[in-house]
Amino acid sequence: MKNNFRNNESTSEDLRKQRSKVAKYVKLGKRTGYSLWLIAIILFFGLFFTDFDGPLVVILLVCLIAGCVILLPSIVLSYAVRAADREDQQHN
Numbered sequence: 001m002k003n004n005f006r007n008n009e010s011t012s013e014d015l016r017k018q019r020s021k022v023a024k025y026v027k028l029g030k031r032t033g034y035s036l037w038l039i040a041i042i043l044f045f046g047l048f049f050t051d052f053d054g055p056l057v058v059i060l061l062v063c064l065i066a067g068c069v070i071l072l073p074s075i076v077l078s079y080a081v082r083a084a085d086r087e088d089q090q091h092n
Contacts (some may be wrong), residue, residue: 016088019081026078033071040064 040063046054 019084022077023081026074026081029070029074030078033067033074036063036067036070040067 035066040060043060043063047060
């Protein structure tokens with residue numbers, strides 16, 4: 001019975017380490033996604049007041065799409081990490 005309890009504690013510590021690792025990647029993903037959106041917004045207003053033509057439009061679209069693709073899972077996982085942290089605090 002004691003060995004089972006010890007394994008449960010080590011599993012809990014492993015989960016906390018894994019959650020902290022996921023939180024680090026989530027933070028990086030959110031920064032990257034929002035930065036790409038910022039670049040896209042700046043490009044949009046720069047192109048809005050000019051001719052809206054050329055290779056900058058392609059860069060604008062790439063930044064928007066890449067920002068969405070990176071940001072969506074990052075936001076969902078950030079909610080999951082926060083919910084898991086709250087649940088751990090309630091049980092302790």
